[in-house]
Amino acid sequence: MHSHRILVVEDFEPFRLVICSELQKRAELQVTEVSDGLAAIQKIEELRPDLVLLDIGLPKLNGLEVARWVQKMPNRPKILFVSQESSLDVVREAVNVGALGYVHKLRARRDLLPAVDAVLGGKRFLSSTLKFNEGRDAHRHEVVFCSGDEVLLDALASFVANVLNAGDAAIVLVTQSHRDSLFHRLNTRGVAVAVAIQRGTLVTWDVRDALSTFMVDDWPDAVRLSTTLGDLVKRAAKSATGERRRVVTCGECAPTLWAEGKVEAAIHVEHLWNEATRGYGVDTLCVYPSLPGAEDNRSFQRLCAEHTAVRSR
Numbered sequence: 669m670h671s672h673r674i675l676v677v678e679d680f681e682p683f684r685l686v687i688c689s690e691l692q693k694r695a696e697l698q699v700t701e702v703s704d705g706l707a708a709i710q711k712i713e714e715l716r717p718d719l720v721l722l723d724i725g726l727p728k729l730n731g732l733e734v735a736r737w738v739q740k741m742p743n744r745p746k747i748l749f750v751s752q753e754s755s756l757d758v759v760r761e762a763v764n765v766g767a768l769g770y771v772h773k774l775r776a777r778r779d780l781l782p783a784v785d786a787v788l789g790g791k792r793f794l795s796s797t798l799k800f801n802e803g804r805d806a807h808r809h810e811v812v813f814c815s816g817d818e819v820l821l822d823a824l825a826s827f828v829a830n831v832l833n834a835g836d837a838a839i840v841l842v843t844q845s846h847r848d849s850l851f852h853r854l855n856t857r858g859v860a861v862a863v864a865i866q867r868g869t870l871v872t873w874d875v876r877d878a879l880s881t882f883m884v885d886d887w888p889d890a891v892r893l894s895t896t897l898g899d900l901v902k903r904a905a906k907s908a909t910g911e912r913r914r915v916v917t918c919g920e921c922a923p924t925l926w927a928e929g930k931v932e933a934a935i936h937v938e939h940l941w942n943e944a945t946r947g948y949g950v951d952t953l954c955v956y957p958s959l960p961g962a963e964d965n966r967s968f969q970r971l972c973a974e975h976t977a978v979r980s981r
Contacts, residue, residue: 672788673717676701677708677734678750679726683773687721687750690780697784705729709737717745719788722767724751724758735765742969748787750776759798764807764946764976769793808951809942810977813958819981820955821846824918825853827953828870831916832859837869837904841878841919869913871904875924886930888937894944901948917945918953926956931967938974 674697678684684701691699702711705726712720720738722731731749738744748769749762762770769787771779772795779795786793814820824842828850831838842850851861864870882892897917904915922941925934938954945952958980959968972978 671696671698672719673698673700673715674719674721674784675708675711675715675717675745676721677703677705677726677731678721678723679703680723683776686776687780690777691784694781703727705731705734708734712738712741712745716743719746719748719784721748721750721784724749724753724762732761732765735762735767739766739973740970741973742966744973746787746790748783748793750780754798756799759794760807766976770798771795772797807946807949807976809938809945809954809975810952810979811954811956811972811975813956813978813980815958815981817846817957820957821849821853823955823981824850824953825857827916827918829854829857829859832864832869833857836914836916837871839871839873839900839904839915839917839919841873841875841917841921843875843920843924846920847872847874868904868906871900873900875920878921879924883933887933888940890940893937893940894947897941897944897950898948901950915948916951916953918955920955922954923956926971935967935971935974938971942974 674691676684676687676691676699678687678701681703684703688699688701691697700711700715700717702708706728708720708722708726709729722734724731726734731751735747738747747767748771749767750771750773752773754772759770768790769783769792771783771793775795775797783793812823814823824840828838828840840850854861861870865872878896881896882889884892901915905913922934922937925937941952954975
């Protein structure tokens with residue numbers, strides 16, 4: 669029987685005893701416990717657990733901050749929140765910082781072990797009392813590593829076409845060399861590109877022009893990036909009738925910096941973009957050329973950690 673190391677992080681001792689007691693019903697679960705966020709980080713580095721059970725309101729460092737730190741680890745453990753907090757904003761933030769599961773404390777005795785099984789298996793688990801719609805409420809910032817230009821353009825075209833055909837709006841930041849080929853692919857997928865641009869549902873911008881608005885001495889400025897993105901989102905979100913549209917972004921800003929060897933700047937752009945799009949309620953798809961052999965590279969791992977999903981094509 670395969671064993672799993674589990675770290676329980678809970679400051680309220682009586683409830684921590686309840687959690688540990690439930691977990692210890694399973695012989696294959698090796699349970700360690702701490703009572704604050706800083707101790708959790710130290711124990712995660714030492715223990716390298718398979719799963720971390722986190723409360724939200726922890727002393728010294730709250731559970732969300734611990735989860736953000738975990739996402740920067742190269743071999744990060746899975747995260748399951750067990751908390752009294754049940755508001756949509758808190759649950760959304762927990763999912764956005766990488767948690768696979770969220771158990772409401774009122775349902776802990778019923779949900780804890782099923783949640784542990786699900787999360788260890790790589791599946792989502794949310795207590796049924798939580799008002800959270802996975803498709804609607806989770807922030808997405810995904811990356812696709814593509815084996816060549818044709819694959820990259822197909823990935824972008826498929827993504828943008830699905831968005832526009834659903835009646836939503838897309839902000840597309842691509843290199844000048846990719847623009848015409850992308851438009852051709854969109855037209856073949858039933859998108860009237862000229863009409864979409866005229867209506868404002870398709871907003872396109874050359875990557876070089878976009879980067880020039882927020883890069884200062886080859887480094888992204890957080891305020892300028894957020895302002896630039898905010899202006900684009902407002903432009904794309906409002907239809908001619910005044911109705912608000914859902915907006916997504918996609919493209920090659922950070923990938924362009926990476927290709928130029930500005931690796932740290934690219935990673936920081938992804939980080940700032942992630943924070944800004946979360947605040948604006950916008951999803952993002954980033955497309956990179958494939959980086960053979962990069963999987964063992966620390967910078968590559970940090971790049972992937974800034975995304976909610978990583979895929980290759």
